[in-house]
Amino acid sequence: MSEEFKLEVVNPEKSFLSKDDVTEVVVPAFEGEMGILKDHISIISFLKPGIIKIYSKLGEEKYYVEDGIIEFKNNNLSILTSSIFDIKDMEKSKIDEMLRAAEEETAKDNISDQAKYLIDQKIEVLRTIN
């Protein structure tokens, strides 16, 4: 029996990625990383900044996301996100710029704890990519 399921990644502008042969997807869910395999229970969750790893026959693909929602149902995984980048396409200068912006943001003292947590996460992830 095949262990593959469908994955669709959409952002507001277009359908970013659509595959029907993925075997495992690891998403940075809000309460920790979550690996999804075929026949996972229906779930809705949202994402924090992190890396989505997609495993298929072709190997592993990595994408950086800042936020989003995932829905898994009937072996269809939908990821809705407004900011997703293929890590291969991310240039170092861009990462540096994003890092700097995030660091500026976290230095402000009027942000909420949750926002601060998210930004700290973002910085951490960006540093690992870098």
Next chain:
Amino acid sequence: MASLDDLKKRIASVKSTQKITKAMKMVAAAKLKRAQDNAEKGRPYSEKMNNIILNLSEGISDKENAPKLLSGTGKDQIHLCVVMTSDRGLCGGFNSNIIKKAKSYFSRLSGEGKELKIITVGSKGNDQLKRVFGDKIIENISFKNSKNANFFDAEKVSKIIIEKFKKEEFDICTIFFNQFKNVITQIPQAQQIIPLKTDIDDKGKSEDNYEFEPDEDEILTNLLPKNISTQIFKAMLENSASEQGARMSAMDNATRNAGEMVDKLTIEYNRSRQAAITKELIEIISGAESL
């Protein structure tokens, strides 16, 4: 009757107007293609978002304490209307159709004694509304500098709306935009976004029980503001496709009208030229006869 020279000038000027409208039609057609593509590409996101919200709002355990963006403030005294129009003119009835729709809604509201606040997106709507409803407009947003509708702009608008909602400046929020049906038909729409109206549609309903992580309430609180951005973005995409469609058909009409006018003027020109020739001939002949 106008002199020959005047007629000649008029024909030339109508012809050059026709050239302009023709060019504008071409440009609009090209842009329409792109805007339509964008609108189609943007659909999966908003549809999925809608589905998730639907599933969530069904699964929510405590309806009383549901987030206010979903359930509303419990009042409907102050209405916020977001009127989305274009930044450019020359697009037929595009802007005035939205304004008409909005105005009839406004007058119904004031008939019911409700308070009205307006946010205009796009400068054309602001121009048309400020004469009558100038004191009601609390904000005017315009994206003259962005070429295409983009999500970043939509988020800006939704941030303003949500902030005002949190300050309890209004109870109900409705957006006005044109839905793109085809090149000649755009349907002005009024869509309520706060509190969210969930269409009870059996098709979209799922029997599954979802697992939520974290719990429903928290996801909803995070999701609802995003949904507002998504809805506004959808409206912007529909609007930009409609705008180009409306402009294209308006310019097509203008080109055709100009063509008709050129024909008419040419006939008039030829006729008066012939009349002048005949007159001259008569003069010559009667001059020769009198000799």
